[in-house]
Amino acid sequence: MKNTENLPTAQRLRELLTYDPDTGVLTWKRRDNLHHKDRFNSKYAGKEAGCVASSMGNRQPYIKVRIDNRLQQAHRVIWCMTHGVWPTQPIDHVNGIGTDNRLDNLRAVSAQDNSRNRPMNCNNRSGVIGVHWDSNRECWVASLKSGYEKVLQKRFDCFLDAVAARKSAENKYGFHPNHGRAAA
Numbered sequence: 001m002k003n004t005e006n007l008p009t010a011q012r013l014r015e016l017l018t019y020d021p022d023t024g025v026l027t028w029k030r031r032d033n034l035h036h037k038d039r040f041n042s043k044y045a046g047k048e049a050g051c052v053a054s055s056m057g058n059r060q061p062y063i064k065v066r067i068d069n070r071l072q073q074a075h076r077v078i079w080c081m082t083h084g085v086w087p088t089q090p091i092d093h094v095n096g097i098g099t100d101n102r103l104d105n106l107r108a109v110s111a112q113d114n115s116r117n118r119p120m121n122c123n124n125r126s127g128v129i130g131v132h133w134d135s136n137r138e139c140w141v142a143s144l145k146s147g148y149e150k151v152l153q154k155r156f157d158c159f160l161d162a163v164a165a166r167k168s169a170e171n172k173y174g175f176h177p178n179h180g181r182a183a184a
Contacts, residue, residue: 008067010084016067017049019081024101026050026065026074050074052099060098060119075101079108090114096178112147117176129180130166131159142166146173 008016018027030045050065063074078101079087089108093100096119109117120129126140130152134141137155140162144152152169156162170179 007072007080007086010080013067013077013081017065017077017081019078021082021103024078024103024105026063026077026101060093060096062098063101075106078103079106092117094176094178096181113174113176116174117178118180120180120182126159128163128166130170131162142169144169144173 016029016031018029019025020027026049028044028047028049030041050063052061053064054061064071065074065077066072067077073091075091075093075098076087079091082103087108090111092107092109092114094105094107094117096117097105118129120127126132130144131140131142133139134155139155139157140159142152142154142156142162142165143150144166151173152165154162154165156165
């Protein structure tokens with residue numbers, strides 16, 4: 001996980017920004033201790049901080065904000081501002097929307113739990129994560145890995161039976177209910 005040394009303190013973040021937990025928006029505060037304070041204040045004070053960073057491939061875009069000349073992910077800044085410390089674990093966007101930084105949409109989780117709340121891959125053809133058609137055997141296959149262990153690999157004649165087996169295994173192994181949602 002990201003090293004939290006040399007990052008701004010929660011106090012420093014609160015000096016620079018305000019955060020609305022209901023909307024998830026960070027806003028620049030007015031600054032009076034800058035050499036060029038008038039230029040900063042007229043351009044930024046009271047305005048939304050950060051911008052959407054371009055997404056790579058199938059990944060969700062996130063909001064990034066420049067703090068003390070270093071780009072930071074807004075959801076991590078928000079976590080530090082609200083909890084007083086930088087997160088040591090990944091921050092998961094519960095609804096899967098990387099730009100939705102409302103406090104009730106953010107949770108600190110292990111990397112494994114974060115991966116259990118992934119959207120369906122864009123090249124999925126069955127419409128259900130972990131279920132595919134095996135054209136050689138002419139059947140549906142439901143599969144699931146938990147950690148490095150394959151915990152489900154079963155063939156079905158009926159698509160709905162394969163889906164039910166996959167969903168049952170997801171519940172058994174603690175996958176988030178949003179896991180496998182359609183990619184935004």
